[in-house]
Amino acid sequence: MKAPVRVTVTGAAGQIGYALLFRIASGSMLGDDQPVILQLLDITPAMDALEGVRMELDDCAFPLLAGITCTDNPNVAFKDADYALLVGARPRGPGMERKDLLEANAAIFSAQGKAINDHASKNIKVLVVGNPANTNALITQRNAPDIDPRNFTAMTRLDHNRAMTQIAQKTGKTVNDVTNMTIWGNHSATQYPDLFNAKVDGKPAIELVDQEWYENDFIPTVQQRGAAIIKARGASSAASAANAASDHMRSWALGTEGDDWVSMGVYSDGSYGIAEGLIYSFPCRCKDGDWEIVQGVEVGEFSRAKMAATEQELSEERDAVQHLLP
Numbered sequence: 309m310k311a312p313v314r315v316t317v318t319g320a321a322g323q324i325g326y327a328l329l330f331r332i333a334s335g336s337m338l339g340d341d342q343p344v345i346l347q348l349l350d351i352t353p354a355m356d357a358l359e360g361v362r363m364e365l366d367d368c369a370f371p372l373l374a375g376i377t378c379t380d381n382p383n384v385a386f387k388d389a390d391y392a393l394l395v396g397a398r399p400r401g402p403g404m405e406r407k408d409l410l411e412a413n414a415a416i417f418s419a420q421g422k423a424i425n426d427h428a429s430k431n432i433k434v435l436v437v438g439n440p441a442n443t444n445a446l447i448t449q450r451n452a453p454d455i456d457p458r459n460f461t462a463m464t465r466l467d468h469n470r471a472m473t474q475i476a477q478k479t480g481k482t483v484n485d486v487t488n489m490t491i492w493g494n495h496s497a498t499q500y501p502d503l504f505n506a507k508v509d510g511k512p513a514i515e516l517v518d519q520e521w522y523e524n525d526f527i528p529t530v531q532q533r534g535a536a537i538i539k540a541r542g543a544s545s546a547a548s549a550a551n552a553a554s555d556h557m558r559s560w561a562l563g564t565e566g567d568d569w570v571s572m573g574v575y576s577d578g579s580y581g582i583a584e585g586l587i588y589s590f591p592c593r594c595k596d597g598d599w600e601i602v603q604g605v606e607v608g609e610f611s612r613a614k615m616a617a618t619e620q621e622l623s624e625e626r627d628a629v630q631h632l633l634p
């Protein structure tokens with residue numbers, strides 16, 4: 309058995325938290341030989357609810373669960389953390405865009421960035437789920453100057469998984485036949501799901517569908533899936549978001565498969581001409597607990613325009629929170 313690692317989850321008493329914690333504790337995120345200590349953060353009025361979640365975690369008798377801390381103090385929650393999943397933030401309601409949450413949520417991430425900087429392991433791997441996820445990840449990263457910017461990522465894996473299922477269903481295949489999917493850019497309505505590079509049964513997905521369906525059905529369906537769930541459920545995606553968060557961390561920690569890649573919002577190094585320092589979703593391969601942006605992916609004129617539009621939105625979000633970026 310490996311030594312336990314410390315996993316911080318914020319917003320642990322919320323909807324996503326309720327679906328996520330049990331996966332982490334069961335080993336589905338970091339592997340069935342990796343014990344975990346859960347360090348759960350929420351706000352003071354949520355402490356009773358969080359205590360209930362702790363009782364349920366206890367009642368699962370998970371062999372890999374080596375300890376649980378529940379707290380409303382970020383400095384305690386991030387102490388020596390090896391992994392952090394930053395979920396705690398307000399979700400949007402009907403008719404809102406995710407960036408409308410910026411004002412309500414941005415301050416949370418500057419405070420937590422500082423707490424991570426001062427208390428977490430310097431090798432911490434951070435995934436931001438709370439919306440708007442890319443810009444919240446940027447705020448967190450910029451408030452943690454002593455930690456490598458590559459350690460801060462944003463979640464576009466839910467969009468990636470959605471896109472895989474949409475193309476599998478359209479072509480009469482299963483997700484097992486789909487590889488090399490990419491979500492480029494922001495976790496927002498400007499994100500660009502790329503079928504030029506995705507493959508179904510090893511063939512370019514774009515050749516199996518018509519361009520009209522791609523542009524007017526597939527792309528908007530993936531871009532608007534979060535809003536469709538809110539409309540149907542009256543609350544934003546939680547189980548699928550938790551599943552994607554676990555997938556993201558698992559790929560990062562344990563690696564991606566073969567030549568395949570995953571979509572991750574990561575610190576741009578200028579690859580594909582995207583402004584350095586933005587947290588932008590790229591195709592990434594992971595190995596030995598590290599990620600790299602896949603180079604040499606084909607970008608035609610259609611893709612270039614879509615990638616620029618989502619980059620533009622991320623630049624505007626960054627400019628709107630300039631006061632929180634030291």
Ligand SMILES: NC(=O)C1=CN([C@@H]2O[C@H](COP(=O)(O)OP(=O)(O)OC[C@H]3O[C@@H](n4cnc5c(N)ncnc54)[C@H](O)[C@@H]3O)[C@@H](O)[C@H]2O)C=CC1
Pocket residue numbers: 318319320321322323324325349350351354395396397398399400416436437438439440441463464466467495544545546549
């Ligand atoms: N990146 C993605 O793909 C997705 C992101 N989301 C986002 O995830 C976030 C959480 O969603 P839900 O769990 O459904 O919301 P929720 O409202 O059920 O839970 C949020 C939890 O965060 C807590 N919280 C608020 N401020 C906090 C703080 N400063 N520190 C610690 N905890 C705090 C709340 O008390 C609550 O327990 C939302 O911003 C939502 O939009 C949701 C789905 C997908």
Ligand SMILES: O=C([O-])CC(=O)C(=O)O
Pocket residue numbers: 399400406439466533534535537538544545549
């Ligand atoms: O749409 C929302 O607000 C929640 C979310 O991020 C998603 O489901 O992709």
